[in-house]
Amino acid sequence: MNMQFDAEYDIVIVGAGASGLSAAVEAVKNGSSVAVLEKLDSVGGRGQFVEGSTAFESDEQKKRGIEVTRAQGFKALMDESQWRANAEVVSAFVHNAATTIRKLSDIGAVWEDVTIYAYEQESELKTMHWAEGEGARIIELMEKAARDGGAEIYLNTAASRLLTEDGRVVGLEARDADGQELQLGAKAVILAGGGYASSPEMMEKHSWYGKNARYLVDLGTPGNTGDGLNMAVAAGGATAETGSVLLMPVAKDKTITSHVSGAGSQPYLWVNTSGRRFTDEVVAMNFSDAANVIAQGDQGTSFTIFDEATKKHLETAGSDIGLGTFIPYHAQLDRMDAELEQDLVTGTAAKADTIEELAAAIGAPPETLVATVDRYNQLVAAGADDDFYKPAKYLRAIERAPFYAVRMVAGTLVSVGGIKVNGNLQVIAEGTTDPIPGLYAVGAEASGIYGDTYPLTVPGNISGFSYTSGWLAADHAASQIAESVAV
């Protein structure tokens, strides 16, 4: 079969986010001709919002006297996934993540710190490399490096179908900004579409939140509609661990930098829609786990209850736990009053002089909420949480009116995984252990380093994996292309 192509490239990359741009930078450095197709009108995707990047035994760690070995990283990721992760993929990531930091330094990244995410979280590894300007700056640098190297980046251009010939991927179909259909030839296609978090249907189908996925609030860019996963499956690719999603608690209809949302994310009293306490709120320290808890609740909703004394504490002493750079540790949440003016009207928050009135405002049975608060205050007075074993330092009484409730939901940062790949990031053919020649999946499209949830104890891992898997795929594709030319 002789296909007619509008253009032919060595490598076509689907998606210009963190993993796609990393692949593009490496590919042009290898001398490959490269087209990057981005369905949105700008590059970066969710990679613009990442904070830091995981690496092990990096130069940046070494010069700060931080020792986190690759073996520790491997074990942590495998253990966190309960060994559902693909050891081959985890090994490739762990082994090469330090090189990623160096490669990003080479194109201008400046690393301000290497640290952890939640200061009191047990067993967290010091792997988070914070770049000056965070993920947005990395995206900017990668776009420049890719373009300067000769990569052609086409915006508003969506890939729709992979083209195969004799079992190998030879290109793809796409629709451009003018609505024109294109056929592009490629010796390799790298799927870097960033997963399916923008698709409510795919979230409900694939994520393990099931029907509750409809209550999740998408916090990212709108382009992550699972195109890579769908195209890979249509071309005979296998899936694995499709259900893992990175979530973060957020107040309903608020941004993650909101002070009301920040207050709602604190480890105070959390109740469900029935007004009952349901967890050890210290899970708030790990935002991913915390959002998992909230997402499972009735209507994917919980309420954080606190009183005027605690509100004053948040405004003056600051937050007890942080949410990265969005709500730093001990940040004075002094914008609450201004935000509450609107939030009390929209139902994002409630304020009342009695617990009964507060219950009525959030739709919970008053007698249940009163009993919950009474019990909670008993635990506070005793200085020990015999119900869910929360550390005493986070037990704050709910006594001084007015009382507040913040309606919390789970926000989706990104889905993580879907397409089954091997350690070279090649897509595995369904029902086999063999790769589909010419097809790769990277970043959030690729399965391999996660089990059923995102491990925050190895902070920065989705961005670290995105950058690393991108360039690894580009390298492998280049080697395969060189071999085919030699033959």
Place this chain on the structure above:
Amino acid sequence: MTTVVVFNVAREPAAAQVLADGRLVWPARKLPAGEDDHAALAVAVGLAASDLVGITLGQGDPGWAAARGTSEVVRVADVTVGDDDGATAAALAAAVAEVDGAELVVIGDSEHHPGLAPALAGYLGWPVVLAATSAVRIGSDVEATRRAGRVEETVSVPIPAVIAVAAATEESSPPGMKAMLAARRLPVRDVTAADLGIAAVPAFEPTLTSLPSSTTARLIGGDPLQAATELVKALRAEGVLE
């Protein structure tokens, strides 16, 4: 009777990278299109009575202009854009002289290369209209609209002339990939400095660049209504809002 549009001859700061030691690194292969280039090309398409010829330098992308309406591109292949607007203008003027019947040159009025359009006009010996936002051909004149601060002005200039266009917004609908790929097949005429009888543009580069130690910022706090009022007032004072 040929209209010429000059493109990819402005180095925008956004394309530069300032290294920790103060060195400035510009893209080595292709320069991104200048911020005003798309507006210049749109105006040139409207002004072109017949052929529209693009002119660019060594780092220009002929396909970029071809996809937007040029029928041919002349590229001075061994001359690159530097900081010396006079030297760049000399190369461009020599290239314009190579275009049969060239009578009107449209160029982006780059904020970062303010001397380029006047110098080009000087080399050509033609009048120049700066900061144009639109232009139409009326008989043997071009009537251009330009803005200076809050003042809008309409000027009439006899052809031949140079029209320097300032973009008011980003390009709203760039051509699609298919059009850009097709544009690569349109003719490109590469010439050299020697062909034009000019010296290669001498290097004229900053040796050290220091970024501001901190961004100037003013925080407006307090009562939201008062703060918003103060913010609007400050933006008006800075000319951001009218």
